[in-house]
Amino acid sequence: MTTIREVAKRAGVAPITVSRVLNKTGYFSQEIKERVEAAAAELHYVPNLLASSLRSNRTNTLALVLSDVTNPFWTTVARGVEDVASADGFMVFLCNTDENEAKQAQYLSVVLRKRVDGVLLVPARSTPTDVQMIQKQGIQVVVLDRTVPGAQVDVVRGNSIQGAYELIKYLLDLGHRRIAILAGPTNVSTARERVQGCQHALDERQVPSEERLILDGEYTITSGYSMAEAALAHSPRPTALFAANNFIAIGALKALQDNHLRVPDDLSLVSFDDLPTTLMVQPFLTVAAQPAYEMGQRATALLLQRIANPTVAAYADVVMPTQLIIRQSCRALG
Amino acid sequence: MTTIREVAKRAGVAPITVSRVLNKTGYFSQEIKERVEAAAAELHYVPNLLASSLRSNRTNTLALVLSDVTNPFWTTVARGVEDVASADGFMVFLCNTDENEAKQAQYLSVVLRKRVDGVLLVPARSTPTDVQMIQKQGIQVVVLDRTVPGAQVDVVRGNSIQGAYELIKYLLDLGHRRIAILAGPTNVSTARERVQGCQHALDERQVPSEERLILDGEYTITSGYSMAEAALAHSPRPTALFAANNFIAIGALKALQDNHLRVPDDLSLVSFDDLPTTLMVQPFLTVAAQPAYEMGQRATALLLQRIANPTVAAYADVVMPTQLIIRQSCRALG
DNA sequence: CTGTTAGCGCGTTCAT
DNA sequence: ATGAACGCGCTAACAG
Numbered sequence: 122m123t124t125i126r127e128v129a130k131r132a133g134v135a136p137i138t139v140s141r142v143l144n145k146t147g148y149f150s151q152e153i154k155e156r157v158e159a160a161a162a163e164l165h166y167v168p169n170l171l172a173s174s175l176r177s178n179r180t181n182t183l184a185l186v187l188s189d190v191t192n193p194f195w196t197t198v199a200r201g202v203e204d205v206a207s208a209d210g211f212m213v214f215l216c217n218t219d220e221n222e223a224k225q226a227q228y229l230s231v232v233l234r235k236r237v238d239g240v241l242l243v244p245a246r247s248t249p250t251d252v253q254m255i256q257k258q259g260i261q262v263v264v265l266d267r268t269v270p271g272a273q274v275d276v277v278r279g280n281s282i283q284g285a286y287e288l289i290k291y292l293l294d295l296g297h298r299r300i301a302i303l304a305g306p307t308n309v310s311t312a313r314e315r316v317q318g319c320q321h322a323l324d325e326r327q328v329p330s331e332e333r334l335i336l337d338g339e340y341t342i343t344s345g346y347s348m349a350e351a352a353l354a355h356s357p358r359p360t361a362l363f364a365a366n367n368f369i370a371i372g373a374l375k376a377l378q379d380n381h382l383r384v385p386d387d388l389s390l391v392s393f394d395d396l397p398t399t400l401m402v403q404p405f406l407t408v409a410a411q412p413a414y415e416m417g418q419r420a421t422a423l424l425l426q427r428i429a430n431p432t433v434a435a436y437a438d439v440v441m442p443t444q445l446i447i448r449q450s451c452r453a454l455g
Numbered sequence: 456m457t458t459i460r461e462v463a464k465r466a467g468v469a470p471i472t473v474s475r476v477l478n479k480t481g482y483f484s485q486e487i488k489e490r491v492e493a494a495a496a497e498l499h500y501v502p503n504l505l506a507s508s509l510r511s512n513r514t515n516t517l518a519l520v521l522s523d524v525t526n527p528f529w530t531t532v533a534r535g536v537e538d539v540a541s542a543d544g545f546m547v548f549l550c551n552t553d554e555n556e557a558k559q560a561q562y563l564s565v566v567l568r569k570r571v572d573g574v575l576l577v578p579a580r581s582t583p584t585d586v587q588m589i590q591k592q593g594i595q596v597v598v599l600d601r602t603v604p605g606a607q608v609d610v611v612r613g614n615s616i617q618g619a620y621e622l623i624k625y626l627l628d629l630g631h632r633r634i635a636i637l638a639g640p641t642n643v644s645t646a647r648e649r650v651q652g653c654q655h656a657l658d659e660r661q662v663p664s665e666e667r668l669i670l671d672g673e674y675t676i677t678s679g680y681s682m683a684e685a686a687l688a689h690s691p692r693p694t695a696l697f698a699a700n701n702f703i704a705i706g707a708l709k710a711l712q713d714n715h716l717r718v719p720d721d722l723s724l725v726s727f728d729d730l731p732t733t734l735m736v737q738p739f740l741t742v743a744a745q746p747a748y749e750m751g752q753r754a755t756a757l758l759l760q761r762i763a764n765p766t767v768a769a770y771a772d773v774v775m776p777t778q779l780i781i782r783q784s785c786r787a788l789g
Numbered sequence: 790c791t792g793t794t795a796g797c798g799c800g801t802t803c804a805t
Numbered sequence: 806a807t808g809a810a811c812g813c814g815c816t817a818a819c820a821g
Contacts, residue, residue: 122593124814135792140816148790167592170568171509172814175797180505182569185549189534193734196530200523203551212565215519215549217537231546234504235516258501259456342733367734374736399676400527400701400730402708458798469808474800482806506798509813 123164132160143168174236183424184232186216186225187243187265193397194367194413195243198265201417202241209425211238220245233258239424241265247308261427263420268310268438275427277420277439281311281393284409284443285318285363288391291407291445292361293326296454297389301334301352301359303345303369312340315365315393334359338369345372353380360389360454367394370406389451393443407450409443416441457498466494477502508570517758518566520550520559521577521599527731528701528747529577532599535751536575543759545572554579554674567592573758575599581642595761597754602644602772609761611754611773615645615727618743618777619652619697622725625741625779626695627660630788631723635668635686635693637679637703646674649699649727668693672703679706687714694723694788701728704740723785727777741784743777750775 129136134153141147142157149157160166174180185202187195199215206213214237216228225245232240233254239261244251249272255262256274263275292300302319305312316335323333336351338344345368352359353376364370370392377384384390395410419439427433463470468487475481476491483491494500508514519536521529533549540547548571550562559579566574567588573595578585583606589596590608597609626634636653639646650669657667670685672678679702686693687710698704704726711718718724729744753773761767 122814125816126814136814137793137816138791141791144816146816150790153791165591168568169509169570169814170565171505171514171570172797173816175503175505175509175799176814176816178797190524190537191530191534193527193530193731196525196527199549200525200551203524203549207550207562210565212548212550212569214546215533215537216541216546217534228541231504231544234502235546236503236505257499371734371736378736396734397527400705400734402705402712456798459800460798470798471800471809472807475807478800480800484806487807503798506813507800509798509815510800512813 122169123166125166125168128157128160128164128166131164132156178236180236180238181211182214182235182237183211183421184214184216184228184237184240186218186228186232186240188220188245189217190215192368194394194411197397197413198417201414201419202421203417205418205421205425211425218243218245222246225251229255233260236260238428239263241420241424243267244269247310261424261431263424263427265416265420266311270310273436275420275423275437275439277416277423277437278311278441279411279416280440280443281314282318282321284393284411284445285315285365286322287318287443287445288363288393288407288409289319289322290325291447292363292389292391292451293322293328295361295389295451297361298326298328299332299334299357299359300361300363301336301348301355302363303348303352303365303373304335304337305340305365305369307337309340312337312365319363340366340368342368342372342375345369346376347372349373349376350380353377353382361451362388362390364390364392367392367396367408370394370408371396384450385452391451395446405449407448408446410446411443412441456503457500459500459502462491462494462498462500465498466490512570514570514572515545516548516569516571517545517755518548518550518562518571518574520552520562520566520574522554522579523551524549526702528728528745531731531747532751535748535753536755537751539752539755539759545759552577552579556580559585563589567594570594572762573597575754575758577601578603581644595758595765597758597761599750599754600645604644607770609754609757609771609773611750611757611771612645612775613745613750614774614777615648616652616655618727618745618779619649619699620656621652621777621779622697622727622741622743623653623656624659625781626697626723626725626785627656627662629695629723629785631695632660632662633666633668633691633693634695634697635670635682635689636697637682637686637699637707638669638671639674639699639703641671643674646671646699653697674700674702676702676706676709679703680710681706683707683710684714687711687716695785696722696724698724698726701726701730701742704728704742705730718784719786725785729780739783741782742780744780745777746775 125136218225252272336348338348395408398404459470552559586606670682672682729742732738
């Protein structure tokens with residue numbers, strides 16, 4: 122393992138000069154530049170970024186802490202993050218928490234010890250302590266997807282209220298009134314806001330509260346399945362289902378299938394979050410799609426900006442619009 | 456930022472003692488342990504792993520270099536990698552190369568400078584130079600998914616020959632003889648081996664060479680689309696298509712749809728690699744599925760083992776079996 | 790434009 | 806069972 126000193130000796134200069142040439146910092150003459158580069162090449166010099174980071178307090182490293190890359194939404198976000206980061210010379214640690222607070226705490230702890238320059242956090246819980254803990258270490262954070270009440274932090278998220286509102290409005294326009302809302306976990310802000318968006322649309326049309334069917338669950342396939350079953354057991358049966366995310370929609374779809382109900386003939390279905398359309402031959406679900414890739418990009422750009430200039434005053438709350446994509450999973454009533 | 460020295464001072468011990476207590480290395484009394492832990496907690500001490508790594512030459516960090524996490528196969532592999540790594544206290548850098556040699560070289564360069572302990576590499580090209588370059592730096596490598604002729608290295612991959620053989624044999628058993636093979640890029644070993652597996656099955660049934668239709672392309676949707684179109688233009692038209700990976704299958708499916716041909720009624724289709732069944736309401740493609748998650752796990756376990764014990768002699772070539780999953784995309788002929 | 794000095798925060802090595 | 810000295814490889818700060 123050759124060091125900067127050996128390169129310096131061979132080039133006949135001081136180590137700091139090698140550093141300046143290879144990092145393109147400060148001044149150096151053309152002649153010295155060539156000598157240093159030649160020496161580095163001859164010795165197959167590979168700079169040790171650990172030493173560099175220890176000295177400079179910059180690691181050029183980010184951590185992406187999310188629930189599960191296996192969810193296509195997060196996969197896409199991760200790609201957006203990685204693309205922007207790598208374009209700026211930053212590497213990304215991937216951390217799957219499975220919405221588990223202990224796992225998240227474990228990852229954050231390691232990541233802080235590794236002195237990453239910034240953290241992209243999809244918080245597993247709504248308390249501000251995790252965010253504050255990171256900030257207390259002087260490390261930048263951007264929260265992704267969810268709000269964290271009480272935290273002073275940049276947030277990049279999709280517009281859950283708008284997306285849900287538009288989906289329900291679309292169903293109402295088709296003549297549906299008995300719409301079952303298969304919601305996510307109430308301790309996650311997106312789940313609360315999606316219900317809120319639904320309620321707003323129902324309020325506008327003055328659908329009475331007693332006709333509204335709201336089921337709380339998880340953002341999972343199994344939960345979607347059981348919420349759908351519960352909705353179907355209800356009398357009178359709903360004519361349409363709203364799934365609060367892609368996994369709930371899939372679970373609901375399976376439940377409907379197992380009950381020999383066809384979409385949209387027997388029941389209409391809409392969902393928040395799209396499924397990866399590239400993998401589908403015929404996407405048919407009507408959805409409110411979030412710009413997952415752009416969210417990853419935007420959050421990372423914001424984080425890199427904070428890292429480059431930590432004295433920026435105001436915190437941003439970037440709310441990105443969802444897109445209503447109408448396909449074939451709903452039919453008009455009456 | 457409190458340092459080990461400040462903790463030591465507060466606990467009334469030497470820095471090295473703090474190190475020993477917190478890392479559980481060497482001996483220390485119960486009393487000292489308590490004093491150190493109390494001091495560390497009071498000062499909110501966060502050890503600096505950069506300094507630690509610089510001294511110890513261990514970063515507890517891996518790099519996962521693959522083409523694109525957005526491909527569900529790689530997403531699943533990545534999850535397997537991450538799970539095994541994190542269970543052992545290792546963090547993982549995610550690197551998307553898009554099969555681009557320049558991007559790969561760029562990532563490897565950075566990753567070596569960051570002194571990762573090991574690299575999981577899905578090589579963008581079949582030459583051994585990349586692998587050798589990593590090894591020359593004293594860094595462990597495990598190659599994933601593909602063989603690298605000429606390199607002395609551990610490999611974990613799926614059994615392409617077997618999977619392709621079984622799919623073609625299945626088609627032949629259904630009475631198909633004019634089977635178009637939509638292959639991947641010939642510079643990737645899996646693509647070559649999948650063709651080889653096909654040929655083997657065709658040889659067994661003595662299908663004459665002139666009846667065999669083999670098209671070379673990329674592992675992408677667009678390539679799958681155009682290869683399928685080319686196959687359809689062939690006369691006599693094939694009765695079945697073999698797609699060398701999931702993306703080719705999707706492209707082929709779209710081409711068939713655009714040509715108003717139905718699967719399996721008008722044409723049968725089989726594919727290497729499964730699509731994420733959890734996201735599908737009704738998976739219908741007959742496939743040879745690779746154990747993606749297990750491949751990630753296995754490769755990581757192997758890498759961690761090498762890191763723990765670099766003197767292991769023989770290199771492993773772990774070939775994991777594919778699974779033939781028969782669904783509804785093929786029909787019997789005649 | 791180039792160099793000297795010093796030290797980032799740890800753990801290895803050796804001593805007791 | 807504990808500690809002293811030293812240095813891992815690099816760059817910030819200051820000279821000149």
